[in-house]
Amino acid sequence: GAVVSQHPSWVICKSGTSVKIECRSLDFQATTMFWYRQFPKQSLMLMATSNEGSKATYEQGVEKDKFLINHASLTLSTLTVTSAHPEDSSFYICSASPPGQPQYFGPGTRLTVL
Amino acid sequence: AQKITQTQPGMFVQEKEAVTLDCTYDTSDQSYGLFWYKQPSSGEMIFLIYQGSYDEQNATEGRYSLNFQKARKSANLVISASQLGDSAMYFCAMREGWATRQAGTALIFGKGTTLSVSS
Numbered sequence: 001g002a003v004v005s006q007h008p009s010w011v012i013c014k015s016g017t018s019v020k021i022e023c024r025s026l027d028f029q030a031t032t033m034f035w036y037r038q039f040p041k042q043s044l045m046l047m048a049t050s051n052e053g054s055k056a057t058y059e060q061g062v063e064k065d066k067f068l069i070n071h072a073s074l075t076l077s078t079l080t081v082t083s084a085h086p087e088d089s090s091f092y093i094c095s096a097s098p099p100g101q102p103q104y105f106g107p108g109t110r111l112t113v114l
Numbered sequence: 115a116q117k118i119t120q121t122q123p124g125m126f127v128q129e130k131e132a133v134t135l136d137c138t139y140d141t142s143d144q145s146y147g148l149f150w151y152k153q154p155s156s157g158e159m160i161f162l163i164y165q166g167s168y169d170e171q172n173a174t175e176g177r178y179s180l181n182f183q184k185a186r187k188s189a190n191l192v193i194s195a196s197q198l199g200d201s202a203m204y205f206c207a208m209r210e211g212w213a214t215r216q217a218g219t220a221l222i223f224g225k226g227t228t229l230s231v232s233s
Contacts, residue, residue, distance in 0.1 A: 001161060034220050043205065043223045044159075091157055095221070102149055103209070103221055105159035 002028050002098050006106030013084055014114055021079045021109045023094030029074035030096035034103070035067075038091040047092075050077040084113040117141065118206055118224035126230050127196045134181070135191040135227045137206030143167075147209045148189040149221065150180065154202040162204075165189060196231045203228050 003026040013019050023033055031052045036044040048069050049057040056069035066088075068080040077096075081088055093108040119138045127133040139148065150162040163175045165182045173180040181190040193200055207221040 038157075041203075041228075043225045044221075046220050046222075049220060093157070093159065095159070102147075102161050102164050104161060105151075108157045108159075110157070 002026075002096075002101060002104045004094065004096055004104045004106040006094055006109055008109060009107060010110040010112075012112045012114065015085050016083055019081045019084055019111060021081075021092055021094075021111075023077045023079070023096070023106050025075045025096045028096075028098040030077075030098075031074060033071060033077040033094055033096040035069065035077070035079050036093045036095065038093060038108075040091075044093065047079075050094075052077075081111065084111070086113045089113045116224075117222045118208055120206055120224035120227050122227045123225075124228045124230065126232065129198060129231055129233050130195050132192060132194045133196055133229065135193070135204050135206075135229065137189045137191065137224060139187050139189060139206075139208050141187075141208065141210055143210045145211055148180070148182070149207045149209070150178070150189075150191045151205045151207060152200075152202045153205065153226075159205075163191070193229075198231050198233060201229060201231045 005024045007022045033050040035047045037047050038044050047062045050069045050071040052071045058064045071077040089112050095103040095105045097103040117140050146167045149164045152160045163173050163178045163180050165173045165180045172182050177194045179192045203226045205226045206224040209219050209221050211219045
């Protein structure tokens, strides 16, 4: 299947700092990528749809000023958690799909905000 | 109303036995795709199998098969000959518009089922 990478795999930061998470499609071009958030033992919650060359579409209840998404190229989308607080600690995972294929997920990023 | 319902929070099975994980869905679209993903404790989401709404045959992929009953709106995952490595959380998901190959549509996930395989 297609390969999606994510970096970093885990990050610990202090409250008030910003953290950038990268999502890359390694063997295909992705005009659309998706960002999900997952709390322990829960399902994945869609945060936003990242569109190459245009603004991201955020799900209801997701603060777009806090979770900045930039889809600068056909293989890279970034999620920046601005002014992170402990309640932002979670598992963030991105996905993308080649046309006509299932969505493939990155390995995820565990964010811990102290 | 939930679009994807997984009613089994946890399932237990012994090695080499078969297990069925339930999934029902709700959509008014005629075109959709149903997916199963496995999430081990490492957190990665592993794609297992999919079924398109227009597919007449049930999907199979190695030890995984999808029991698709369109009229009942169910898409159960059957794992044959369970292995210890199958212990993980399993998610059923749907993408509406799949059959039209719309890559820009997000997946809707169920709450998941934790499968535990014992020796």
